[in-house]
Each structure stands twice: as C-alpha cells, then as structure tokens.
Amino acid sequence: MPGQITVSLPDGSSRTLDAGATAADLAQSIGRRLARAAVAAVVDGAEVDLARPLPDGAKVEIVTNETPAGRTVLRHSAAHVLAQAVLRLWPGAHFAIGPPIADGFYYDFELPGGARFSEEDLGRIEEEMRRIAAEDQTFHREEHTIAEGLEIFSDQPYKSEIIRAVAEGAAGEEDAGELAGAGERPVSVYANDGGFVDLCRGPHVPSTGRLAHFKLMRVAGAYWRGDEHRPQLQRIYGTAWESSAALAEHLHRLEEAEKRDHRRLGVELDLFSFPDEIGSGLAVFHPKGGLVRKVMEDYSRRRHEEAGYSFVNSPHITRSDLFEISGHLDWFADAMYPPMELDEGHRYYLKPMNCPFHILIYRSRQRSYRELPMRLFEFGSVYRYEKSGVVHGLTRVRGMTQDDAHIFCTRDQMAAELRSLLVFVLDLLRDYGLSDFYLELSTRPEGKAVGTNEEWEEATETLRTVASTMDLDLVMDEGGGAFYGPKISVQARDAIGRTWQISTIQLDFQLPQRFQLEYVGADNSRHRPIMIHRALFGSVERFFAVLLEHYGGALPAWLSPVQARVLPVRDDHEGYAEAVADRLRSEGLRVDTAGASEPLGARIRKAKLEKLPYVLVVGDDDVAAGTVGVNRRGSERPERGVDVGPFAAALAEDVARRDPGPR
RNA sequence: GCCCGAGUAGCUCAGUUGGUCAGAGCACCCGCCUUGUAAGCGGGUGGUCGUCGGUUCGAAUCCGACCUCGGGCUCCA
Numbered sequence: 001m002p003g004q005i006t007v008s009l010p011d012g013s014s015r016t017l018d019a020g021a022t023a024a025d026l027a028q029s030i031g032r033r034l035a036r037a038a039v040a041a042v043v044d045g046a047e048v049d050l051a052r053p054l055p056d057g058a059k060v061e062i063v064t065n066e067t068p069a070g071r072t073v074l075r076h077s078a079a080h081v082l083a084q085a086v087l088r089l090w091p092g093a094h095f096a097i098g099p100p101i102a103d104g105f106y107y108d109f110e111l112p113g114g115a116r117f118s119e120e121d122l123g124r125i126e127e128e129m130r131r132i133a134a135e136d137q138t139f140h141r142e143e144h145t146i147a148e149g150l151e152i153f154s155d156q157p158y159k160s161e162i163i164r165a166v167a168e169g170a171a172g173e174e175d176a177g178e179l180a181g182a183g184e185r186p187v188s189v190y191a192n193d194g195g196f197v198d199l200c201r202g203p204h205v206p207s208t209g210r211l212a213h214f215k216l217m218r219v220a221g222a223y224w225r226g227d228e229h230r231p232q233l234q235r236i237y238g239t240a241w242e243s244s245a246a247l248a249e250h251l252h253r254l255e256e257a258e259k260r261d262h263r264r265l266g267v268e269l270d271l272f273s274f275p276d277e278i279g280s281g282l283a284v285f286h287p288k289g290g291l292v293r294k295v296m297e298d299y300s301r302r303r304h305e306e307a308g309y310s311f312v313n314s315p316h317i318t319r320s321d322l323f324e325i326s327g328h329l330d331w332f333a334d335a336m337y338p339p340m341e342l343d344e345g346h347r348y349y350l351k352p353m354n355c356p357f358h359i360l361i362y363r364s365r366q367r368s369y370r371e372l373p374m375r376l377f378e379f380g381s382v383y384r385y386e387k388s389g390v391v392h393g394l395t396r397v398r399g400m401t402q403d404d405a406h407i408f409c410t411r412d413q414m415a416a417e418l419r420s421l422l423v424f425v426l427d428l429l430r431d432y433g434l435s436d437f438y439l440e441l442s443t444r445p446e447g448k449a450v451g452t453n454e455e456w457e458e459a460t461e462t463l464r465t466v467a468s469t470m471d472l473d474l475v476m477d478e479g480g481g482a483f484y485g486p487k488i489s490v491q492a493r494d495a496i497g498r499t500w501q502i503s504t505i506q507l508d509f510q511l512p513q514r515f516q517l518e519y520v521g522a523d524n525s526r527h528r529p530i531m532i533h534r535a536l537f538g539s540v541e542r543f544f545a546v547l548l549e550h551y552g553g554a555l556p557a558w559l560s561p562v563q564a565r566v567l568p569v570r571d572d573h574e575g576y577a578e579a580v581a582d583r584l585r586s587e588g589l590r591v592d593t594a595g596a597s598e599p600l601g602a603r604i605r606k607a608k609l610e611k612l613p614y615v616l617v618v619g620d621d622d623v624a625a626g627t628v629g630v631n632r633r634g635s636e637r638p639e640r641g642v643d644v645g646p647f648a649a650a651l652a653e654d655v656a657r658r659d660p661g662p663r
Numbered sequence: 664g665c666c667c668g669a670g671u672a673g674c675u676c677a678g679u680u681g682g683u684c685a686g687a688g689c690a691c692c693c694g695c696c697u698u699g700u701a702a703g704c705g706g707g708u709g710g711u712c713g714u715c716g717g718u719u720c721g722a723a724u725c726c727g728a729c730c731u732c733g734g735g736c737u738c739c740a
Contacts, residue, residue: 106735119668119734220735221666228737232665235735263733267674276713276731335739382740387664390738400740480739489740504740538740570697596697605701619699631700638700 005056017054024050024206027062037064037242039073039210040203047073049141049203065210065242075100077139077204078129078214078240082107084196085128086236090115095198096158096224096233103250104239108222110158110231117234122216125236129214136209137193141202149187152197158224158233159199163187213247214240257496260552262545263393269553269610271561272394281391281398283541288561291590293540295559296432296547297379299658300403300537303428309377309405314357316381320347325514326356327450331483335384354380355508355533358406359515362529367519372529373409373417379540380404394545395500401540407532408517414530418466418505425490425503425536426470432547433556433660434502436493438473442480449483451510459507460486484510485533494550502543506533554633557613557651558658564651565607566593566628569600569619576623580616583644587652604631614651634661 007026008014017025023041027034027050041048042061047069054060063070079098082105087093090111098107111117117125144152146167153159166186190204191197205211215238222235241247258264266272271289274282285293301311320339323329328336332352339347351357358376367374381401390396409417426437441464444456467474467488481487485508491499508531511517518526537543547555557563564584568577577593584591594603600617607615617629621641628647631638654661 116667218734219667222736223665226737228665232736234666237735274732280731384739387738389664389666389736392733396739402740501740535740542740567700569699572697599696599698599703600700601698602702603698603700608701615700617700621699629699640699 005054005058007054007056007058007060010059010061019056020053022051022053023048023060023062026054026060030062034062034064037066037070038062039065039070039077039205042069047203049139050206051141065205066246071240071242072100073203073205074211074242075105075240076200076202077208078211078238079105079107080139080190080192080198080200080204081129081132081208081211082125082216082236082238083109083198084132084192084194085125087196088128088132088194089124094156094158097162098198104217104237106222106235106237108158108224108233108235110233117219117236119219122219122236126214126216129211129216132192132194133208133211135194136207138207139202139204140191141204142189142191143185144187144189145185146187148185149189149199152187152189153199162199211240213242213244214238215247215251253496257498260496260549261393262395262548265548265553266394271548279398280388281386281396283394283397283399289544291561292555292559293544296537296544297403297540299431300428303424303431304377304405307375307424309375312358312361312376312378314354314361314378314380315351316383317348317350318357320349322356322360323349326359326511327483327514328352328356331448331450335386337383337385350383351380352382352384354378354382354402354404355406355511355531356515358404359511359517359531362406362408363515363517367408367529369410369519369521369527372519373407373413375405375407377403377405394541397539397541400542402535403537403540403543404533404535407534408512408519408529409532410519410521410527411530414507414532415462415466417532418462418507419469421505421532421534422466422470422488422490425505425534428536429490429492429502431658432543432559433550434492434494434546438475438491438499439467439470440475440477440480440489440491440501441467442477442487442489444481444486445479445483449481450514451484455509456486459509463488463505463507482506482508482533484508487533492546494546495552498549500542500546502538502546503536504534504538507531508533554611554613556658556660558655560611560613561590562592562610562612563590563655564614564616565612566591566616566618567600567603567607568593568596569617571596573618573620573623577618580618580628580644584648584651587648589648589651589655608633616647 003019004016005019005021006014006016015026015029017029023043024038027038038050040063041050042063043052043054043058063073065071065074079100083095083098086109087095092112094110096108098105146163149163150160153163187199188201189197190200190202192208217237217239220235220237221232223232224230239250241250269288270286271292272283272285275284320329336352337350339349342348361376362374379401381399383399386396386398391398407417443460463486485506487504487506489501490503492502493499512528512531517529519529521527566577566581568574574595581591581593604615611633613633615631617631622628625641627641627643629638629640630642630647
C-alpha cells in the first residue's frame, strides 16, 4: 500500500506503519509501556536513535532501558549531559571523551586557566545536570563533513584531534564511541536544544528528560588518550540507571563490596597491617593472618610435593652481576629498589624476581635430559619499587612472597608440561574455593622485549594451543607479556563477580640463552632447555586478599585461624569448656575458649563479628550429657545437645576435605 | 610519578568564623554481675590532633614542604 511501510519484529511478527514512521512511533504502536522504556532501536543490525525514520522492510528491535544495551545508551547520554553541565558552569572548558563504562560513564575535561575540579564541585554539576534533564532537551543528530566538524569544534582541541584522527583513518578504538559513520559526512554530532553540541556516534535517548536516576561518583585525573606523556585531564565518573530502584541497588552493591574490602577486614579480623614506620606497601602479618598464610602455604607445599616439584631457597639480595646477565637491569630496573654500594664498588640489589636464582641452581652442575623436567619451587620474597600511586592494600605491594617455580624442560616436553601445569593450577585454585575462571594470553611487549620474532611466535603459539584445550574462555592481552616471554594468566571471578588476576604462566626461551643453560641429551650432545615461570597464587599476599574478599572474611573452616570457640554459660562450666576444647584440639582443630566474665550474648556477638565457623556453648545440660550447643556460622538457629565426639570428628573431616562451608 | 581528597585515642568519628575543643561510642584495664545463643552495670588508662617549618599574643583549626592512606590515570603479581 502506498504511503505505508512494513517492518518485522524480533518475535517474527510484522507491523505496518505510515511511511516516515520512526522507531519511536513503532514502539508507541506496540504499547505505551514499551514506548516509555524505549531508549534506542536496532534497525537491520545497527543501533540508531528512536527518532530515525524506518525504511520499508526493516528488521527492527526496540532497545529498552533495563537491558545492557539500553543502559549503555542511558549512560552515554548521561555523559553527554554531564559535559553540557560542565560547559555551562565553566565556559571555555575543553571536553575530550565521555564513554559509557561498566555501571556508569565518565567524561574527561580540561578547565580554563588550569582550574581543577574538586569533590565539592560534583554537587553543583549534578544540580546542573538535573536542570538540563528538567528542561527535557531533545537530542538532535546531525552529520557533517570533516571540514564542518573541524569548524564546529574549532575551540575544542580534543574534539578536533579526534576528528582529524578520523580524517586520517587513524581513529583508535577509544575514539570509536565518539564518532560517526562512514561516507562523505562521517562526523556525527548531537545538538541539544540548549545549544550544546557534542561529537558522538550515538545513539542517544530522545531527550534529556529521560535521564533521572544518575549520580556523580568521583573526580580523578586521567591522561589524554591514556598516555602519561600527554596532558592530564580531569575525569568525572558517574553512574546512571533506568530506575531509582536500580540506582539504589547499585549503590547498595557498592556498600556490600566495601564491607568485604580486604583492607578493612584485615583490621577488623586482626590479620595484618601496614605500619607507617616500615614504609608504603610493606605489610606485617599478625598471628591470625600469619596462621591463615601458613595453612595456605602448607597445603600448597603439599600439592607441589605431590606434583613433582623440588623445594629450593635463595637469598633476597644479590650482586648486580646476576641481574645484568638476566637482563633485569636493562628491562626491569625502574621497578627495582636502587642498589646498595658495598665491598669496594659492588652493587647489591634486592631481588624483584626469583628466576635468576633458580637458574643458578640449575646451572650449579651439568644436567642430563634424564633430570628433565626439573621443577624448582620456592616461596620467594621479592621487592619491587612500585610507583607511589599504585600501592594498594595487599593486592599491590612493594614486598611480596611469590609461590614461584621454574620448570626446566626440553622443547619436546614443553607442551605437555604446560598442559599438565594448567590442569594443576586450576585444580589447586578450586581447592581454595575459586571456581569461575578464564584465561588471558599476553603477547610480546613491543620495544620492551628480548629475543627474536620467531622465538616469540613459537612461544606464543605454544601457549595459545595449550590454552585452547582448556575449555575456558581465552582473551588476548596484546603487548602484556614479560620482557623475556609471553604468558597465560588465570583470571578468577569471585563470589560477587569481580575478576582478579591470579596465576601467571610464562614461557621463556631467553633466559636459558642468556645464562647459557644446557643439558646433555640422549644423543650425548649439549642442548638448550627452555623455561616455564609460574606462580599460582601470583603472590601469597594478593591471593590472601582475594580469598578474604571472596569469602567476605568468613573463611572456610580449614583456612579459618580459629575454627571453633567454646563458651561456658557460667563460671562453673569453664572446666568442662576446657575439656571440650582439648577434645577438639586432639583432632588437630584450632579452638579457643572465652570465659564467663561477660554475658553469653555478648560473647556470641564477638565470635560472630570475628566470623568464626563454629561457636560452641556449654551449660548444665551439656556437662551432664557430654554434649555441646552448636552455633554454626550461617545457620538460622543453634543446635542443642550435640555429642562432642561425633561433632569433633565431623569438623575434623570437613577441615581435612577443605569443605567450603559454612559461610 | 601525576590529578583530587583525607590524616584528631587501638577502631569509627565529633570538634562552628584560630581563644577551657582535646571529646564520644566501641576496644582495653579494674570492680560488680554468673549469664543457654548478636551488646549487663559502674569506674579507669589512653591522644605533643601524621611530621617538620611558617603566620599569629595565641594553631587540631590558616600557609608551605614532606610522610602515609583513599579514589582514579599510567603501570602491574
């Protein structure tokens, strides 16, 4: 029928509309609720504004605000409004890029006269954003030529730079969200009724009035194009959601995440601290934290022993010669503590890595192919002079202990060795309670690497092949390898879905050459081994932090510093409480008692705040019957009259099996 | 390293414009209470207000430098 178009919907149905109808009209024709929730549309596979007229025969999908794609549109639009607000408040400000990100958005600015945002400015900016939202300004999309684009943004150096990058076909991925399509008029901009124009590919919500549930979170510095040699801009982070409930839920999640922050739990549970007197990024572990570490390490040692590793030890400090040979002083020096001058000009360095030491152990005598693979393991403490701004709790420190091992093997052995290693890694991590993994392959860091292209290619391909057999997602990290070789890292998602880099496995053809390592083969001639560097925890400190956050401080019984506390109801039950504690200790359990100087409720509360797996209460009935009252972490109500012997045996069994509960 | 912010008792925090502003709760110590599943009562110890310097008659409060921490950027186990 002339004057009408027909479009098809995702459910296979089709609808007929007047010619010139937009995606908004389509949504409206389907239902008011859909129209209200609609923020954009996907027309024949491309995301477009709701105001775009639909071509006849198009496949159309309405994007609603509560979907991931819809939230992205909301957030991109909110970033746009943020920029509009800032330019209203600071006339002459320059704005750079403002993309949506996970849970929110940001925008980078440069204020006139070198002015800087402070946290207090966020309130004013947010107010201005609300005003713009209240004005319900329409977003108008326009497409321009390069020349027109440069004219529109003639007073905006960062926008101009992006447009010129498009013109030269050199637009990076970062810019992609900022620009437009192809063809003669590749510069797409969005203009608001208020006279504000931003470079943007879109789509945007139809008007600013659709944005209501947003909040500015923080202000931070950020280098232009992520390059520390370029100007530093001011970045404002915000979050935006489709409803106030979704926003509130997001803020609540942030609060919950804060409660399981390992730095906070470290203080609350008396596990570790960072005394100022020692210096930034250098932790001390208190008795309870030290005990958790010991349990972690003991189990790791046991597993390594079973997996055919040999245990070695090496000093924390070495003469510079070692790191000259290894190449660390050429490639890693800026992450090393400066040297100590000793013994008439000899320079000594704290070690930032263990590998050269293990290499010297290998090289201490002639090796036969019969000894390979040789797996040398050490809990090796290393020191790295991290830049002051990057130190962060136990996850980024200046002194750490790696569960480090170096495997020396033949080229023929390396694929099988890597494969069994990956299985070993994942199996071990699962025993500590992590179960959701993916792999990352880091390739040659251009300009910061030793070795030939062929060697890197072979090493990288070997890792890729092995990784691809693991039935896990594999993502690329171009240029993220170590200076001597590519690496696979194991990333784990924790209980609330955050990802952490845990293990790293690096394949190295370089250090064996630099140290001229050899083994005598079956053919009676000398060959060069290759090396695998691997740390499964990454560092004991970081892994400790990850586990603390994963469990929210409620460590499973096998890792818990105190597995059960016995509480006598009255003074006269203390003897029995001690007897119960001793009975449990005889099963190898870690148990303490808390006498009746405080009311039972108060002692229960303290034990709960310490997140102990079990609190055992003993009173008259228990003394008479040889039982305990069991208050198990995570269970609704306590269980009375439990026989001590079976309880002790069951708990000991849970510990032996590294049972993950109770939480 | 860079940008923003913060450092007041072991912890969490109050301290208006510089002048009894050195405080509270928890923790800790001492008493009393003798308790059946998340805070019993009373008393007490404890801080040169991150450090050093400056402004001032007078600084926790204003200024500067440094240290440490937090949020980011860059970097990374």
